[in-house]
Amino acid sequence: xxxxxxxxxxxxxxxxxxxxxxxxxxxxxxxxxxxxxxxxxxxxxxxxxxxxxxxxxxxxxxxxxxxxxxxxxxxxxxxxxxxxxxxxxxxxxxxxxxxxxxxxxxxxxxxxxxxxxxxxxxxxxxxxxxxxxxxxxxxxxxxxxx
Amino acid sequence: xxxxxxxxxxxxxxxxxxxxxxxxxxxxxxxxxxxxxxxxxxxxxxxxxxxxxxxxxxxxxxxxxxxxxxxxxxxxxxxxxxxxxxxxxxxxxxxxxxxxxxxxxxxxxxxxxxxxxxxxxxxxxxxxxxxxxxxxxxxxxxxxxxxxxxxxxxxxxxxxxxxxxxxxxxxxxxxxxxxxxxxxxxxxxxxxxxxxxxxxxxxxxxxxxxxxxxxxxxxxxxxxxxxxxxxxxxxxxxxxxxxxxxxxxxxxxxxxxxxxxxxxxxxxxxxxxxxxxxxxxxxxxxxxxxxxxxxxxxxxxxxxxxxxxxxxxxxxxxxxxxxxxxxxxxxxxxxxxxxxxxxxxxxxxxxxxxxxxxxxxxxxxxxxxxxxxxxxxxxxxxxxxxxxxxxxxxxxxxxxxxxxxxxxxxxxxxxxx
Numbered sequence: 001x002x003x004x005x006x007x008x009x010x011x012x013x014x015x016x017x018x019x020x021x022x023x024x025x026x027x028x029x030x031x032x033x034x035x036x037x038x039x040x041x042x043x044x045x046x047x048x049x050x051x052x053x054x055x056x057x058x059x060x061x062x063x064x065x066x067x068x069x070x071x072x073x074x075x076x077x078x079x080x081x082x083x084x085x086x087x088x089x090x091x092x093x094x095x096x097x098x099x100x101x102x103x104x105x106x107x108x109x110x111x112x113x114x115x116x117x118x119x120x121x122x123x124x125x126x127x128x129x130x131x132x133x134x135x136x137x138x139x140x141x142x143x144x145x146x
Numbered sequence: 147x148x149x150x151x152x153x154x155x156x157x158x159x160x161x162x163x164x165x166x167x168x169x170x171x172x173x174x175x176x177x178x179x180x181x182x183x184x185x186x187x188x189x190x191x192x193x194x195x196x197x198x199x200x201x202x203x204x205x206x207x208x209x210x211x212x213x214x215x216x217x218x219x220x221x222x223x224x225x226x227x228x229x230x231x232x233x234x235x236x237x238x239x240x241x242x243x244x245x246x247x248x249x250x251x252x253x254x255x256x257x258x259x260x261x262x263x264x265x266x267x268x269x270x271x272x273x274x275x276x277x278x279x280x281x282x283x284x285x286x287x288x289x290x291x292x293x294x295x296x297x298x299x300x301x302x303x304x305x306x307x308x309x310x311x312x313x314x315x316x317x318x319x320x321x322x323x324x325x326x327x328x329x330x331x332x333x334x335x336x337x338x339x340x341x342x343x344x345x346x347x348x349x350x351x352x353x354x355x356x357x358x359x360x361x362x363x364x365x366x367x368x369x370x371x372x373x374x375x376x377x378x379x380x381x382x383x384x385x386x387x388x389x390x391x392x393x394x395x396x397x398x399x400x401x402x403x404x405x406x407x408x409x410x411x412x413x414x415x416x417x418x419x420x421x422x423x424x425x426x427x428x429x430x431x432x433x434x435x436x437x438x439x440x441x442x443x444x445x446x447x448x449x450x451x452x453x454x455x456x457x458x459x460x461x462x463x464x465x466x467x468x469x470x471x472x473x474x475x476x477x478x479x480x481x482x483x484x485x486x487x488x489x490x491x492x493x494x495x496x497x498x499x500x501x502x503x504x505x506x507x508x509x510x511x512x513x514x515x516x517x518x519x520x521x522x523x524x525x526x527x528x529x530x531x532x533x534x535x536x537x538x539x540x541x542x543x544x545x546x547x548x549x550x551x552x553x554x555x556x557x558x559x560x561x562x563x
Contacts, residue, residue, distance in 0.1 A: 020171050022194050024510045026219020026300040028170060029263060033289075036266075036282035050167030067193045068172055071164050097216055101197040122219060122300050 013045030023062025309435025368456025373406035477511030
């Protein structure tokens with residue numbers, strides 16, 4: 001019963017944390033734009049949090065640079081279970097134009113497991129909302145199966 | 147840290163970043179505090195370093211236009227324009243007037259989006275979230291126009307070497323004028339807030355002081371310098387594209403603080419609307435691009451551009467092939483980040499987010515490779531090798547009383563077993 005309540009509240013109001021893993025800011029401003037009045041992700045209960053310890057979903061943007069690799073792992077480890085990772089933008093999906101640069105590792109999935117990929121350079125706010133809602137829908141289905 | 151004798155207040159070092167709610171990008175700061183007062187401030191950059199300059203050398207000039215555009219997503223047009231400007235100068239191309247006008251229009255629309263974005267972030271950092279929501283809502287007007295003109299909201303990809311890719315049609319011009327009218331109305335409202343709202347004025351006044359002399363000696367650029375009454379703007383000092391024809395007027399302020407920087411940016415918005423109107427009305431007829439050669443003649447060139455945050459510089463060295471030999475970028479935040487330490491001297495810790503935000507930092511622009519040369523160093527190239535770093539780090543930790551050699555020995559023995 002309590003489990004059901006927790007899952008319900010998690011799906012109805014996922015708390016996200018945004019982490020820039022070496023992006024060019026383009027995806028980051030689109031993520032912020034998705035939170036502001038025109039797109040307003042808070043309609044779906046999505047709230048931006050300041051610390052990974054409060055968050056359910058880690059929204060990453062950008063290719064993983066060598067400097068950020070360990071920090072990304074640490075932030076992921078600090079998040080409570082169950083946790084989900086959304087990779088926003090082509091760079092975080094695969095490395096994008098920066099693939100092969102000497103200080104870039106590659107996409108996010110080489111470092112931590114990723115639940116949803118949102119491609120685009122940058123991913124538009126509509127795409128980000130679509131990705132997050134689809135992620136929530138899969139969680140709902142998983143819950144029904146259980 | 148143990149408390150020092152004779153000092154009433156203990157010194158505390160607070161690390162901020164790389165992940166911190168006040169920061170939108172990964173960078174890390176160390177702030178030494180005595181109570182609430184900031185005693186020392188140091189910044190550590192490089193988390194966003196992707197090695198774009200090196201990657202440019204491995205790609206052709208045409209590919210590089212799109213790569214340098216991704217140095218920064220907020221001021222992407224500034225990077226691609228200064229890069230194409232430089233290559234066009236090397237190849238001695240005569241870029242059509244219409245293309246230059248379109249570049250200026252896109253560049254100024256980008257300045258609107260960047261300044262409105264800054265206004266919102268600044269409001270957010272001082273706890274005025276209504277301003278964030280208002281200005282980001284209005285920002286969508288200019289984002290729509292940019293998407294209509296170029297096909298993408300951010301990273302427009304409109305520049306090509308020799309001109310621009312897309313032409314402006316009649317209905318575009320109508321839409322631009324309409325959007326500029328709406329935004330001008332809104333900006334007047336923000337100026338009204340900034341000059342009349344006492345809470346905002348009191349929160350921003352006297353915070354992050356940067357006197358005129360310090361702005362000059364630290365080499366500040368852009369609105370950060372102009373708010374300290376340094377009348378420096380590349381659009382006026384070294385006009386590129388068609389700014390000399392549009393009659394640019396510089397905006398300065400003598401408040402020397404965060405409040406002054408807000409006023410300068412709002413004033414610049416009004417000037418930008420005027421520039422866009424002038425550019426749209428005087429848009430000449432003609433082609434929008436000339437054919438560019440694949441191989442660029444040998445030479446060196448230096449290109450300057452006034453980005454929303456200050457002077458953006460690109461240096462390109464060509465060796466006569468289709469790939470550049472060296473590309474060097476100096477983004478405005480690198481010049482401005484030095485001033486933050488001066489602004490934060492003896493300030494409250496609570497003012498730190500807004501003081502950092504007031505220079506409108508963009509660390510993805512700034513994280514370039516820099517070689518610092520020590521004149522006393524025996525190594526003439528100023529390059530530190532991996533072994534040197536290693537031995538330096540071992541020495542540093544030994545001096546602090548941490549010795550890993552014992553641990554290493556134990557580990558090696560364990561591995562043998």
